[in-house]
Amino acid sequence: MKSIELKGYQVAGISAGIKKKDEKDLAVICSQVPAVAAGVFTTNKVQAAPVILSRERIKSGKCQAIIVNSGNANCCTGEKGIEDAKTVADLVASHLDVPKDMVLVASTGVIGEPLPVHKIWDAIPDLVYAITTNGFDDFAAAIMTTDHEPKITSRIGEFDGIPFTITGIAKGSGMIRPDMATMLCFVCTDVETTPEFLQSALSSSVDRSFHRINVDGDSSTNDMVIAMANGLSGATIQNRSHENMFQFLLDQVLIELAKMIVKDGEGATKFVEIVVKGAATREGARRMALTVANSNLVKTALFGQDANWGRIMAALGRAGVDCDPNKIDIYFNDVCMVRNGLGCGKDAERSVTRVLRMPEFIITIDLKFGNMNDSVFTCDLSMDYIRINADYRS
């Protein structure tokens, strides 16, 4: 599905020389009119300057433009970092002719180095000149760090015969867990709604998407998800049925982007959904799924295509969630490997090994301890992950 139906947004992504190579690293989104806006930000106590600035500005419930750079996080940069973020925002505002306080800023990259404001300053005229309704691919490319693929998707809906579009763009190439999933996401829609509903819908969707590749409450220094709704499609969210439809489509956009982030995981060779069924609470189900998904020993066994289900049992046992180990069943796709806490033998293991050779599969853990379920997405831990992260800055 193309994003070209989206009304009233112009975007661009160019190279400003912030990254070492001649790659795109500066991007902008601009709405023709002030848009209703909502945001979800990192809960890390160490917050990057753009997070501090954007979190403050979005309190108005409005925003018209977002400027994003990759290659530098503008984090641990003190008061100067905040000033730099404001300088960049002001400059974009004057070039785009939008009110200063309607511009948000996002950054991603290395922590602790001053933002190269002069490079951005020099590049902004070109950036603004480049904006177009077809610039989403350039935007997605410009916000990448260790990502291999740009991440963009759209959904189309309609209210009372009037169509509208939701387009999401994300960056993030992390393994599951906060310190490895530094991510940014920007959602543009041409629906008309209130800041309150947009915030509520965005928070719900983030919980169903990015929080399922991430530990609740944890996060990195620069994480930010921003949604803008400019109303230019003419479609308006007016009743509960509209709200449900919008929420459904927004969930789809964010879940697809979240899956793209896991699939593009640093060094990942496998995409695995971990489903926990039969838990006493949904929170417990998710905590167990995340504990399995975050275990380096489980992840290396997935990489090694080793049906080492004991590591899954060990992870479940330390999740701090009530369960009876003697009731647990574990499936790899539809192959039962563990029944009532005991292994199902060599034949089952051979079948599981065949599942493990696939690039994508589902591990289902049935606790038989209640009736709440949840699932998370994860990837394996490979040599390439180490290679990428051991010399990220060199």
Add this chain to the structure above:
Amino acid sequence: MKSIELKGYQVAGISAGIKKKDEKDLAVICSQVPAVAAGVFTTNKVQAAPVILSRERIKSGKCQAIIVNSGNANCCTGEKGIEDAKTVADLVASHLDVPKDMVLVASTGVIGEPLPVHKIWDAIPDLVYAITTNGFDDFAAAIMTTDHEPKITSRIGEFDGIPFTITGIAKGSGMIRPDMATMLCFVCTDVETTPEFLQSALSSSVDRSFHRINVDGDSSTNDMVIAMANGLSGATIQNRSHENMFQFLLDQVLIELAKMIVKDGEGATKFVEIVVKGAATREGARRMALTVANSNLVKTALFGQDANWGRIMAALGRAGVDCDPNKIDIYFNDVCMVRNGLGCGKDAERSVTRVLRMPEFIITIDLKFGNMNDSVFTCDLSMDYIRINADYRS
């Protein structure tokens, strides 16, 4: 310091064919007389059969022998696993001529496969025949899994002119964090004391040693630390001063073993102490130190010898502990890399890079937010870790 002064213990380690190669995998400790005993066991909800059995038996406060196998965890093996552990214990008891309920059992290795009782059955006569006061090195070798080095150390003390010895033996080659630090530890001393004091001293020492390479409350399915005190030196713990001396020496034994485990970390090339100073609480200091120590991104940067201090800041920020990021100082040995939350520049980074080339160093984080300190030990995350764990069972 040799362990030969230790009075009244005979030990052995032989090959019973449990491991695939012809390596030692079966070990026994036997005291001449029933010893006072204490234990600390895993808190994982999934508990191996030997943990269930030994935890029950040690409630008596007494033990005379411990049989240990590597190559098989006897975990997720159901009722049959418990029966197997009892069978092995009973057989050793009859060969050693000690009461059945005075024998503890420990196992380490792959989860989910039945204990090869017949192999152990066949080997026990040879094992008992091999016991000697000089068998500690064989014992230490027989309990190894992915360990490269046996881990054994002793300390000697005296009360009122009467010398005594504490000898500790451990296995564990994990990276920090529970699912990677499956460990066993056995402490033999010839001091005379009560079960109550021995338990209290052991719990304190474990908190100062193995829990500092491990997340409190978390643990793997087979972890077990057992202490025996047979009183045969004639030295008796009679007053507070004796207690303090014994605690000090026991701490030294366990901390040295804990450091050995980290240094022998799977694929480890660096041994790093993470010190957190100036926290509001000691628990907070430890939680922050463990969060930094457990971060895959910090660990890969250590492997890559990259002074990427931003990853340390990001880990500190998500530890869930009160602090002011703008006050944090970070040192690598004596080189200040971060002052008041800001990087100290390229010269400092060059000095830090020199520190990072060393095999051992200290990272000190000063929060300037209180006056409580703690520290933990960790290692880096290398390609070899992945290699070892991706095909652990093949």
